């Protein structure tokens with residue numbers, strides 16, 4: 432069975448603590464994606480699961496068995512790397528067969544497994560070629576095929592698509608999703624590409640500095656980020672953050688003042704915090720509204736750059752209410768242009784307030 436339990440897992444290289452005591456459960460058949468900024472420890476966690484790195488402290492179970500001291504080949508896992516790691520002197524078929532051959536499988540078994548994987552990945556016409564005669568996307572398919580033939584309980588993917596061009600990434604992403612639907616095997620996938628994480632995962636694990644910040648479905652993380660870090664990490668372009676102070680709080684609603692004095696109403700529960708408490712207001716680009724005329728609760732600004740992408744327009748707005756440039760996602764028929772004055776509205780129901788500890792204040 433491909434279920435995993437990770438308990439208080441720590442990994443250190445000498446004095447460098449890379450993973451700081453992680454707890455995580457993964458169900459059999461789940462597609463789980465680890466995301467986080469460069470150096471946060473996501474590959475290290477994957478390599479600890481694979482057995483390529485020793486676990487410093489804590490416990491890893493796969494299928495109920497403690498795996499801490501079990502060698503990689505006995506863990507029931509297969510790993511696909513960014514670099515493909517194919518043997519250049521072997522054909523595609525030989526590359527795919529190699530692991531089974533080492534494990535002592537019969538010729539018939541090997542042939543059947545290779546044929547099945549080749550059919551799933553639609554690489555039958557390539558079986559007799561050497562890796563150098565394949566495109567990047569085809570090589571990655573062979574690397575995945577090599578993992579499939581081993582019928583692992585758990586697939587581990589370490590940024591498998593990052594060497595491919597944008598169009599091929601999209602295509603392979605869809606294929607990986609289909610592959611998972613077909614095999615229904617647990618998949619654990621590391622990426623720094625948010626779109627990959629959002630589209631592939633049942634659950635995303637957001638890691639930051641060796642700590643899990645939040646675990647949840649893509650839309651949970653998007654709509655209910657637990658803290659400022661997750662709010663800023665999930666979603667592209669990023670959520671806008673504005674420093675503000677608390678003016679007053681009632682059940683499910685707070686008034687805050689931005690740095691230019693603009694007062695806004697936000698659907699968040701700030702009761703219990705003192706007036707004047709510094710907070711951060713977060714609001715996503717698609718929820719800000721840029722208008723030509725002022726309205727109630729609008730802040731004045733100027734459009735620094737308007738990017739017209741056809742189906743949508745992005746406005747980058749400098750406004751005294753915010754030290755950072757605001758990003759506004761607008762309809763293409765919005766008449767504002769580079770250099771225009773703009774009035775930015777912050778619909779209360781779409782705002783998030785973050786406390787000084789970075790945690791999201793409760794929302795109604």
Ligand SMILES: Nc1ncnc2c1ncn2[C@@H]1O[C@H](COP(=O)(O)OP(=O)(O)OP(=O)(O)O)[C@@H](O)[C@H]1O
Pocket residue numbers: 444447449467468469470471472473474475476623
């Ligand atoms: N063998 C090692 N010795 C010392 N430090 C290491 C070693 N391997 C990794 N690290 C450190 O551990 C941290 C986490 O590395 P890891 O590769 O897991 O990050 P990551 O989140 O996968 O980043 P990226 O997206 O850049 O690959 C980094 O700060 C890295 O420098």
